[in-house]
Amino acid sequence: MTQASSGPLLSIRNLTKYFGASAALDDVSLSVGYGEIRGLVGQNGSGKSTLIKCLAGYHSQDLEWHLELPGKELTRALHPGEITAFGVAFVHQDLGVLGDLSVLENLLLTEFSNDHRRYIGWRKERAKAREIFKQFGLDLDPAAKLSTLRPVEQAQVAIVRAVLQLRSAKQADHPGVLVLDEATTFLDRAGREGMYDLLRAVASEGSGVIFVSHDINEVLKVCDAVTVLRDGRVVADAPVSELTHDDLVSLIVTGKRGVEVISRPARRETLPAAATGKTSLEVEGLSGDLLNDVSLTVRPGEIVGVTGIVGSGWELVVEYLCGARRAESGTCRLGGKSIDLEAMSPDKALALSMVYVPSDRLREAIVPDLSLRENVMQPVLENAFEKGRLRLRRLTNACKDVLEHYAVVPAEPAMPMGLLSGGNQQKAVLAKWLQTDPLYVLLNEPTQGVDIGARQRIYELVRGAAARGAAVVYASADWEEVAGISDRVVVISEGRVAERIESADISVDAIAQAAYLGMRRSADLSKAAALLEDL
Amino acid sequence: MSAAPRRTQDGFVRRYGVIIVWVIVIIVFSLLRPKTFPTASNFETLLASQAPLGILSLGLLIPLSAGDYDLSVASVLTLSGMIVAILNVNHGMNVWLAALIAVVVGAAIGLLNGIICVGAGIDPFIVTLGMGTVVNGVTLWISNSTPVSGISQPLINMVVVHRLGGLSLEFFYLLIAAAIVWYIFEYTPAGRRILVVGRGREVARLSGMRVKRIRILAFVAAGAVGALAGVVYVGTSGSADPTAGTTLLLPAFAAVFLGSTTISPGRFNAWGTLVAVYFLTTGISGLALLGVQTFVQQLFYGGALVIAVLLSGITRRNKRRKDASQLPMEPQQLGDAGKAEGSGTPGQAVASQSPPAGGAVLGTGGE
Numbered sequence: 001m002t003q004a005s006s007g008p009l010l011s012i013r014n015l016t017k018y019f020g021a022s023a024a025l026d027d028v029s030l031s032v033g034y035g036e037i038r039g040l041v042g043q044n045g046s047g048k049s050t051l052i053k054c055l056a057g058y059h060s061q062d063l064e065w066h067l068e069l070p071g072k073e074l075t076r077a078l079h080p081g082e083i084t085a086f087g088v089a090f091v092h093q094d095l096g097v098l099g100d101l102s103v104l105e106n107l108l109l110t111e112f113s114n115d116h117r118r119y120i121g122w123r124k125e126r127a128k129a130r131e132i133f134k135q136f137g138l139d140l141d142p143a144a145k146l147s148t149l150r151p152v153e154q155a156q157v158a159i160v161r162a163v164l165q166l167r168s169a170k171q172a173d174h175p176g177v178l179v180l181d182e183a184t185t186f187l188d189r190a191g192r193e194g195m196y197d198l199l200r201a202v203a204s205e206g207s208g209v210i211f212v213s214h215d216i217n218e219v220l221k222v223c224d225a226v227t228v229l230r231d232g233r234v235v236a237d238a239p240v241s242e243l244t245h246d247d248l249v250s251l252i253v254t255g256k257r258g259v260e261v262i263s264r265p266a267r268r269e270t271l272p273a274a275a276t277g278k279t280s281l282e283v284e285g286l287s288g289d290l291l292n293d294v295s296l297t298v299r300p301g302e303i304v305g306v307t308g309i310v311g312s313g314w315e316l317v318v319e320y321l322c323g324a325r326r327a328e329s330g331t332c333r334l335g336g337k338s339i340d341l342e343a344m345s346p347d348k349a350l351a352l353s354m355v356y357v358p359s360d361r362l363r364e365a366i367v368p369d370l371s372l373r374e375n376v377m378q379p380v381l382e383n384a385f386e387k388g389r390l391r392l393r394r395l396t397n398a399c400k401d402v403l404e405h406y407a408v409v410p411a412e413p414a415m416p417m418g419l420l421s422g423g424n425q426q427k428a429v430l431a432k433w434l435q436t437d438p439l440y441v442l443l444n445e446p447t448q449g450v451d452i453g454a455r456q457r458i459y460e461l462v463r464g465a466a467a468r469g470a471a472v473v474y475a476s477a478d479w480e481e482v483a484g485i486s487d488r489v490v491v492i493s494e495g496r497v498a499e500r501i502e503s504a505d506i507s508v509d510a511i512a513q514a515a516y517l518g519m520r521r522s523a524d525l526s527k528a529a530a531l532l533e534d535l
Numbered sequence: 536m537s538a539a540p541r542r543t544q545d546g547f548v549r550r551y552g553v554i555i556v557w558v559i560v561i562i563v564f565s566l567l568r569p570k571t572f573p574t575a576s577n578f579e580t581l582l583a584s585q586a587p588l589g590i591l592s593l594g595l596l597i598p599l600s601a602g603d604y605d606l607s608v609a610s611v612l613t614l615s616g617m618i619v620a621i622l623n624v625n626h627g628m629n630v631w632l633a634a635l636i637a638v639v640v641g642a643a644i645g646l647l648n649g650i651i652c653v654g655a656g657i658d659p660f661i662v663t664l665g666m667g668t669v670v671n672g673v674t675l676w677i678s679n680s681t682p683v684s685g686i687s688q689p690l691i692n693m694v695v696v697h698r699l700g701g702l703s704l705e706f707f708y709l710l711i712a713a714a715i716v717w718y719i720f721e722y723t724p725a726g727r728r729i730l731v732v733g734r735g736r737e738v739a740r741l742s743g744m745r746v747k748r749i750r751i752l753a754f755v756a757a758g759a760v761g762a763l764a765g766v767v768y769v770g771t772s773g774s775a776d777p778t779a780g781t782t783l784l785l786p787a788f789a790a791v792f793l794g795s796t797t798i799s800p801g802r803f804n805a806w807g808t809l810v811a812v813y814f815l816t817t818g819i820s821g822l823a824l825l826g827v828q829t830f831v832q833q834l835f836y837g838g839a840l841v842i843a844v845l846l847s848g849i850t851r852r853n854k855r856r857k858d859a860s861q862l863p864m865e866p867q868q869l870g871d872a873g874k875a876e877g878s879g880t881p882g883q884a885v886a887s888q889s890p891p892a893g894g895a896v897l898g899t900g901g902e
Contacts, residue, residue: 350743
């Protein structure tokens with residue numbers, strides 16, 4: 001039931017934004033029509049975030065543009081939050097939801113901040129919430145505590161809240177525009193389907209959607225049209241029907257079509273000769289939470305992928321191994337030493353030369369306020385401690401070398417970590433651990449929220465670590481990535497090892513089959529069948 | 536994306552702002568009370584008499600850096616002084632042995648704080664508030680609520696009587712204490728670890744740091760240093776008052792937070808704390824010379840704490856903004872950094888139960 005209205009719902013024309021002398025955005029135009037889902041893609045630093053911030057009113061200086069909404073035309077910069085009144089709502093990466101509050105309270109958060117009500121009729125609000133969930137085909141309980149919801153459901157709540165915001169926008173008599181600023185980044189790939197359905201439902205009501213994402217498959221799947229930014233300019237503006245996956249990758253990376261760019265690691269034909277004197281990582285009987293009796297062996301120089309569908313517990317394997325969480329049982333043999341996994345902790349793991357790169361970068365891997373030097377050099381501080389004190393200058397120089405070696409941009413030891421782009425932060429996290437030449441490397445979603453260019457570099461770094469003899473466990477929900485980088489793949493289904501795929505047989509299809517068919521062997525036949533249909 | 540020049544004039548003012556204001560305060564009081572304020576004896580008193588508060592503040596700085604409040608330090612100071620007095624005066628114990636026992640008791644209280652907060656995972660704010668009150672009660676109990684005077688001369692000699700360059704030795708104890716704390720946080724891996732624990736507990740844990748041990752040790756250090764301040768305190772006055780030390784809690788917090796806006800802005804730091812202690816006491820002493828009433832002291836310390844926290848929040852935000860301006864292409868990450876520690880949009884309150892990072896108490900907004 002797309003609106004009959006013609007013309008764009010929101011249109012930005014000739015947007016130019018300077019930071020000092022350099023133009024972050026140069027003559028950029030973007031429009032969204034009624035019921036259209038418009039993708040906005042580009043590498044970190046391409047200007048997508050700047051564009052979103054201009055819309056949100058966070059940039060007021062050195063900005064020129066023509067902004068048009070139905071019945072509204074502006075050439076001045078906006079104040080923070082001003083655009084909300086014109087019928088544009090945002091869902092950001094962190095979602096802005098509160099885990100301790102109920103779903104309903106979360107939905108009402110923005111109303112609380114805008115309204116000056118004296119009284120809240122909870123029963124009425126609950127009924128209203130149920131109704132809107134029903135309308136969008138969501139099965140959510142308004143009374144449930146938000147933190148008990150799955151991540152994708154939390155994201156749905158954030159989106160529904162934004163839709164409510166659009167509906168209550170006082171100065172807008174149009175269906176509004178929803179802006180999703182990388183809101184899917186932290187969602188499990190398999191869980192994102194629920195998001196896409198919701199977005200389509202929102203668009204079918206006539207609202208426009210601006211969908212900012214790193215994930216090309218996702219953009220191709222959910223968007224009607226896509227705008228590609230590169231170095232602050234629009235390099236493409238086309239319906240997705242005219243674009244292939246390779247086109248988009250090429251446009252994002254090079255600004256042109258038809259340039260071959262490898263967005264996924266290519267299969268490696270031969271294993272590097274295992275470094276002598278290094279030993280395998282052998283895990284036996286690992287159980288805890290969802291996981292049930294998982295065993296795996298990783299030889300030196302080998303990359304073993306661990307994956308599965310969302311909720312199967314694949315990510316627990318690395319979390320238990322490094323002691324980030326306590327397993328209920330299981331042993332791990334490292335070079336003849338047998339360790340009880342119930343008693344594993346990150347400091348013990350580190351003492352055994354086992355390093356871990358967590359998936360939640362912002363909360364678990366970096367301290368955004370501290371400098372790159374303090375973040376990256378932390379595991380090797382002792383090396384710079386000489387004659388009773390830390391040699392700070394030497395530490396800084398060593399840090400610069402490490403940053404350059406691992407292609408972290410900018411290679412500025414004094415720069416606060418939080419100011420780097422996601423890809424560079426992740427490279428810095430890898431640099432932090434790989435500089436110690438670890439024997440065992442555990443990676444949990446190492447390319448999450450990372451742009452294509454940086455992904456390449458991360459694959460190289462992981463391969464490099466393996467080539468130096470490390471045993472690498474690569475846990476990821478991205479099957480293409482796992483299929484590309486792994487020498488062997490362990491597929492987890494419902495907490496058990498469903499299949500071990502050996503090198504020659506690895507493919508996305510093989511992983512998918514194992515992940516979904518694993519369920520058939522267990523009791524839930526219908527569930528597996530339903531999921532296979534989706535495939 | 537090359538780095539812009541870092542030491543701008545603006546940076547200088549920010550870095551040394553408190554010192555500049557301190558100098559202005561000194562000049563103003565000197566002009567107002569030219570006969571009494573700018574005198575050698577006044578400055579000597581000013582510098583030396585604040586050693587107990589200074590040492591106490593340095594002790595407090597340690598758990599604050601590790602991300603934990605300790606509201607019991609001033610009570611530990613009072614108890615420690617009382618222990619020295621009772622053992623020395625009432626039981627005739629050697630004063631140095633008594634001092635040693637007092638420091639051990641202080642460390643034990645810190646250990647208890649640490650075990651309850653870290654081991655049982657209870658909010659330090661509440662635990663140490665309760666512990667401080669318990670300690671106050673114990674102090675009143677063992678002293679029968681009356682001051683004990685008559686401390687052995689050797690301690691008094693070593694604290695106030697002996698002088699070096701016209702200043703009591705206690706001033707130099709304070710300098711040494713500040714140097715040690717500075718050294719630990721600036722030049723040892725252990726100090727750097729405390730910093731990471733304070734800013735990102737989960738990051739620290741997953742990086743293989745023994746977060747619990749580090750936090751507990753920070754409490755122990757605060758207890759021991761607080762007790763040491765108590766020893767210097769009885770050395771200064773020659774007697775122990777069962778309530779006197781408690782009034783130092785607020786000035787100590789004010790000093791540490793105000794200190795985090797200077798010398799090494801955005802971070803709790805020893806020299807900054809020292810500067811702040813002297814800034815605050817100069818203000819108090821000048822006001823006293825002007826003849827204002829004693830309630831002004833409370834207004835001044837309380838006001839200074841609130842302003843210090845406000846300033847340290849602004850310092851942090853400005854620093855972030857300035858750093859961001861060096862990275863013109865990626866301002867979004869700036870916002871992310873803000874969000875990560877929880878501020879701005881409603882969602883940010885999720886993380887805002889986080890402990891005090893250097894001056895982050897205000898949880899300054901993403902933008």
